[in-house]
Amino acid sequence: MDQSVLFLSLQQLPVLKALTSDELNRLAQNTIYKKFSKNSLLYQVGETCSYVYLIEKGSVKLGALAASGKMLTKEIIYDKEIFGENVFSTHPLTREYAETMTETKVFMIPVDIFKSIVMENSVFAAEIMNIILAKLQNIEERLQSFVFRRAKERIVDFIYRTGLRKGIKIGFKECLIDHGMSHKEIAFLTDTSRQTVARIMNELKRENYIHYGSRKSSKILIRDMVLLKEFNMAV
Numbered sequence: 001m002d003q004s005v006l007f008l009s010l011q012q013l014p015v016l017k018a019l020t021s022d023e024l025n026r027l028a029q030n031t032i033y034k035k036f037s038k039n040s041l042l043y044q045v046g047e048t049c050s051y052v053y054l055i056e057k058g059s060v061k062l063g064a065l066a067a068s069g070k071m072l073t074k075e076i077i078y079d080k081e082i083f084g085e086n087v088f089s090t091h092p093l094t095r096e097y098a099e100t101m102t103e104t105k106v107f108m109i110p111v112d113i114f115k116s117i118v119m120e121n122s123v124f125a126a127e128i129m130n131i132i133l134a135k136l137q138n139i140e141e142r143l144q145s146f147v148f149r150r151a152k153e154r155i156v157d158f159i160y161r162t163g164l165r166k167g168i169k170i171g172f173k174e175c176l177i178d179h180g181m182s183h184k185e186i187a188f189l190t191d192t193s194r195q196t197v198a199r200i201m202n203e204l205k206r207e208n209y210i211h212y213g214s215r216k217s218s219k220i221l222i223r224d225m226v227l228l229k230e231f232n233m234a235v
Contacts, residue, residue: 001033009033010107013054015082015131018123026117032108042098042106049094051108052084053077058104059180063188064096073188075135076101076181078166086132087111101180142189153232154190155200159210160232163222175222182218 001009007028010016016024032051036042042053045065053060060077074096077083083098118125145154159177167175181189183197190197201220204210209228211221222228 003028006031006033006107009056010054013056013080013107015054015080015127016124018121018127019117020121023117023121023124026113027109030110030113034106034108036100036104036106038100038102038104040100040104042100043094044097045094047094048092049084049087049111051110052082052087052114053098054082054107054109055079056105056107058106059101060104060106061099061101061185062096063099071188073185075138076179076189082128082131085114085128087115101185145190151190151192151196152200152203154192155186155197156204156228156232158186158190159204159220159222160225160228162220163225163228167222167225170221173224173226175225176219177222178219180218 007024010024010027010031016027019027033056036058042060043050055077057079059079060083061073062075062077062083063071063073066072075083084094118128145157149157162177162179163175166179167177170176179186182194183201184194186192186197187194201210201212205212208223209231210223212219
């Protein structure tokens with residue numbers, strides 16, 4: 001991508017809104033823009049942390065291998081979001097893997113450039129800190145959900161939160177989410193089984209809380225976000 005086009009593209013990303021023109025120029029001069037096909041690995045566990053990633057378009061799954069050998073999905077990153085931003089850790093190697101869930105376009109910012117801009121721009125540093133804290137809060141809420149909520153509650157909560165985060169409003173009440181995940185991947189996120197995810201989603205479909213096609217279960221139409229929220233609080 002041409003440097004001037006890269007500058008304009010970076011300028012459109014909400015997470016970079018606090019950067020000056022000089023800082024954006026520095027990013028544009030050093031950032032790598034790359035397209036990845038579906039199911040491509042961006043990095044694996046144990047690699048040196050070389051880049052911070054910003055997604056222009058697509059989705060990326062962050063996961064880890066548990067001691068039991070089970071692959072755990074930690075987080076899903078979507079359009080305009082950042083990951084790999086916690087590079088100030090004393091641990092120099094990655095503790096997770098990153099794999100694309102769809103065809104994905106990313107900006108790869110060298111770690112040293114990212115660190116220098118964070119150190120120079122206090123507003124940007126605060127924005128990154130807020131992102132890290134929000135992710136930690138989300139992990140805490142998921143852990144509480146695993147401990148205190150039943151399988152159906154966790155799956156309904158996943159659908160509702162995904163609607164809030166990634167949903168496209170359709171009409172007055174409906175919300176369309178294209179999460180790009182299989183039932184197995186949702187099961188990893190909600191600590192349930194693939195069969196449980198399929199059964200509960202079918203129940204929600206029959207009860208008209210959601211709708212999805214038989215061949216496109218990765219796209220879910222939430223019939224009414226308010227009703228789903230109330231249902232989520234009640235189950």
